[in-house]
Amino acid sequence: MTAKEFIETLKIIGQDYSGGIPKREIFSLAKEYQQIPVTEVVKLLKDEDENHRLGAVSILDWKARDKKTSEEERKEIYRAYIDNHKWIDNWGLVDRSAPYVVGGYLYEKDRKTLYDLAKSENPMERRTAIVSTYYFIRKNEIEDTFKIAEILVNDNDEYVQKAVGSWIREAGKRNEEKLKNFLNEHATEMPRITLRYAIEKFDKETRKYYLNLN
Numbered sequence: 001m002t003a004k005e006f007i008e009t010l011k012i013i014g015q016d017y018s019g020g021i022p023k024r025e026i027f028s029l030a031k032e033y034q035q036i037p038v039t040e041v042v043k044l045l046k047d048e049d050e051n052h053r054l055g056a057v058s059i060l061d062w063k064a065r066d067k068k069t070s071e072e073e074r075k076e077i078y079r080a081y082i083d084n085h086k087w088i089d090n091w092g093l094v095d096r097s098a099p100y101v102v103g104g105y106l107y108e109k110d111r112k113t114l115y116d117l118a119k120s121e122n123p124m125e126r127r128t129a130i131v132s133t134y135y136f137i138r139k140n141e142i143e144d145t146f147k148i149a150e151i152l153v154n155d156n157d158e159y160v161q162k163a164v165g166s167w168i169r170e171a172g173k174r175n176e177e178k179l180k181n182f183l184n185e186h187a188t189e190m191p192r193i194t195l196r197y198a199i200e201k202f203d204k205e206t207r208k209y210y211l212n213l214n
Contacts, residue, residue: 001033001035001036001037001040002036002040003036003040003041003043003044003047003052006029006033006036006040006044006052006055007044007047007049007052009029010025010026010029010051010052010055013025013029021051023054026051026054026055026058027058029055030055030058030059030061030062031058031062033055033059034059034062034063034066036059038060038063038073038076038077038080041056041059041060041080042056042080042084044056044059045057045080045084045087045088046084046087050090053087053088053093054092054093054096057081057088057093057096057097057101058096058097060077060080060081060097060101061096061097061100061101063077064077064078064097064100064101064104064105065100065104074104074105075105077101077105078101078102078105078106081097081098081101081102082102082113085122085124085125085128086122088124088128089124090124091124091127091159091162091163093124094124094127094128094131095131098127098128098131098132098134099131099132099134099135100135102114102128102132103131103132103133103134103135103136104135106132107135107136107139111144114128114129114132114133114144114148115129115147115148115151117129118130118148118151118152119151123155123157123159123160124159126152126155126157126160127157127159127160127163129148129151129152130145130148130149130152130160130163130164130167131163131167133145133148133167133171134167134170137167137170137171137174140174142171142174142175142178145167145168145170145171146168146171146178146182149164149167149168149182150182150186152164153186153189153190153194154189154190154191155191158193161191161193161194161197162193162194162197164190164194164197164198165193165194165195165196165197165198165200166197166198168182168198169197169198169199169200169201172198172201173201179198183195183198183199183210183213187210187213187214188213188214190214192211192214195210195211195214196211198210199211
């Protein structure tokens, strides 16, 4: 299996669609290619075609989710993502792969990388920092989500703002009091879109209360 074969197969699939290849087709093909060497995935990731890059991060995601993947390969998958982040340049690519590729790998390791990413000048690296914690949230660990949100709470990038709001909302499903404490401290200063995403699941009165603080 090679990057070239993936591209050629995707081209054949694309002949059935005049308005662009649906994401589900790319995800499905990526699953079939999950045994492709990581070096070949990186070739796809560096391609100018966004569908090829989406295919690349999807392959990394399928590899990371596979229980048969060795620890050595998990590290290689993780490094492929981190070392080539400049090609992971939109929120869709980040969200498709960061939770398992980055969060899953760091779950039982030092998580300093996430805090470094949270301070990056690249907004998609900052988004990776918060999105990766989704893996921890699923394991009922929400500390890192709120700590990273603290770093990003006044971020000036819309896609980071939305991610912060979304992820503290998800963490708040595990511990509503912690979310409210965070909002009590930051609601007056955080971007309104972050606040709106964060309070989405609250009842009408609670939403109104926090919006009036902003």
